[in-house]
Amino acid sequence: MPFELIPQKLIYGGDALGHYQGRTVLVPRALAGERLEVEAMRTAKGVVHARPRRVLEASPDRVEPPCPYFGRCGGCQYQHLKPELQTVAKAEILRETLRRIGHIHWDSEIPLHAAHPWNYRNQTQLKVARQPDGRLVLGFFEHESHRLFPLDVCLILSPGLNAILGELRSTEWSARLVGCQEIELLADHQDERVAVTLRGSLNPNEAEAIAREMLARLSGVVSVAVETGRELRVFGEAALNYSVGDFRYRISPGSFFQASRFLLPELVAAVTSEESAAALAPDSDRQMLALDLFAGVGLFTLPLARRFTQVVAVEAAAISTADLAANAEAHALRNVRAVTATAFDFLRRFAQSAPDLVVLDPPRAGVGVRALKLLVACRPRRIHYVSCSPPTLARDLGYLLAHGYELQGVELFDFFPQTFHIESLAKLTRRDGTSP
Ligand SMILES: C[S@@+](CC[C@H](N)C(=O)[O-])C[C@H]1O[C@@H](n2cnc3c(N)ncnc32)[C@H](O)[C@@H]1O
The missing domain is CATH 3.40.50.150 (Vaccinia Virus protein VP39)
Known part of the structure; x- marks a missing residue:
């Protein structure tokens, strides 16, 4: 049954929190103070998890989410809130959590x-999965699920990584990635040079051929690592160099580096x-x-x-x-x-x-x-x-x-x-x- 909710605040994780008939309700893609029609989806530990059906009275802080995948792709939670207010909201969430x-x-x-609110991610992990029609697709997981959500472009990824995502989405590439479960991309500070890591159970000979082809044909790719089980083989450059201020950092496949540039x-x-x-x-x-x-x-x-x-x-x-x-x-x-x-x-x-x-x-x-x-x-x-x-x-x-x-x-x-x-x-x- 749908019901009306006026959330009081945003909480850590991206949901807005409100109350209905004495119960706590969490709803995504909502803002404090606005009037929404929501529908209960499940109850866990006494908390109702709802989904928004309609915004009845929008908050003045609300904006139109620019990404067509917002709400289905699990990557973003706040595209409906003005970017400058997102940071303010996060500070309040931090204060309250403390x-x-x-x-x-x-x-x-x-x-x-x-x-900068867009195109900031210099690193991503794309999932690879087989569709019911047999085609391999690339994307991210859907909101709260392990179902893959295919996408052509991601507005928070750097332009260099979006270009590679676009190329990898072609049927020609996806047909070759059988056995690959995850593709990690890491771009350098100029968004020009990219290290790729392929994970999964790729056939070793095929993996080498794919790695060499990626080096030859994908724009900016300078290094391709293939991780199968415990084995790691690297083709092209052994590591990526990333500059921050006066310092240059070597980052080998498997090393941690920050994901926002x-x-x-x-x-x-x-x-x-x-x-x-x-x-x-x-x-x-x-x-x-x-x-x-x-x-x-x-x-x-x-x-x-x-x-x-x-x-x-x-x-x-x-x-x-x-x-x-x-x-x-x-x-x-x-x-x-x-x-x-x-x-x-x-x-x-x-x-x-x-x-x-x-x-x-x-x-x-x-x-x-x-x-x-x-x-x-x-x-x-x-x-x-x-x-x-x-x-x-x-x-x-x-x-x-x-x-x-x-x-x-x-x-x-x-x-x-x-x-x-x-x-x-x-x-x-x-x-x-x-x-x-
Ligand atoms: C959030 S990253 C920060 C790395 C670095 N400070 C940076 O900003 O690039 C956390 C790092 O801690 C390492 N790590 C994880 N658990 C650890 C532990 N128990 N002791 C020491 N290092 C750990 C990880 O391998 C990773 O490199």
Whole structure:
């Protein structure tokens, strides 16, 4: 049965939340304060999940979603909201998540860094699936499902990656991709050179032929990796180079790198900034130590190495650590030590006390109490926590604030406009002072 709903707010994940007959209702593609006709689809843990049928009175913040696939493709959640207001809404969601999960009442300003709202993604994973008529198609998963949604163009992908998507959609290419389940594309900072990774169960001889053909015929493709089970073979260039500010990063297939191309210099500056180093070392003779605990290929490690006497970069994936060590070497940064380990295992053995700065940039799962306990015991003076998940950030900050740290600032980097994703940076200092 359809019913009317006036949602009160947007929540993390992209839905709007309202109430009907004493029940909480979540509805996608809706905005706070507008009147909608919605229909209940399912109820889980007492919460009604509804779909919007009609907008009866639209919010003044609503815009026409420019993408014809919006609502069916699972990639975007906010195309119906003015881009400049998306960032504001995300800041409020972040603030509320900190309060609800971490019991942190952050009433100060959250500075907002907004990216260009379209064509920002420099990385994507296209799914490959066989249609009932036998044709292979490429696309993304549909909203809340593992059904593939074929598409010709994606408005948040960079122009270079859209060009490749268009070419791969041709019947000629798709006929050749039998056995391939996923195609990952990563473009460089100029959106000119592209690394491709093919995953699935491709026949090895056929895979090599496809890889060589991609190198010869797909615009911008300079490297093709074929990942079958545990085996990885790379054709063309062994890695992609990506520049951010003064630094150039080698990224091998399998290494992590950021997926949005516009705000990276701002994020790197905020995490590694001069003032944080200067504030830490009023006396310039002191040895300064920084730890970068989820370091990837060294996005933050290299700039930190220009400001700190020593930087220890810890990364769980050996392929990324190898890139990181090569990236430090290429910039003659001999004060970087690259360690392949989980943050937890590294901290268990770490004997030096009181690092001047610890940078945390964990995956969605966050750092977790087990590792935070060890971190707090080594008494870092400052912690810069980069997060892609407000709920785990709130949990982790809750722990840090209860164990001697003070929140100095929270910033929001809207790397992924049109989507519900929220990237933020929280800066903390140890409560018993920052002087040596
Ligand atoms: C969000 S990425 C950040 C990487 C890097 N800071 C950057 O911005 O490019 C998280 C990184 O942590 C690594 N990782 C995942 N779990 C880890 C763990 N338990 N300990 C250390 N590194 C981990 C991943 O391989 C990935 O490179």
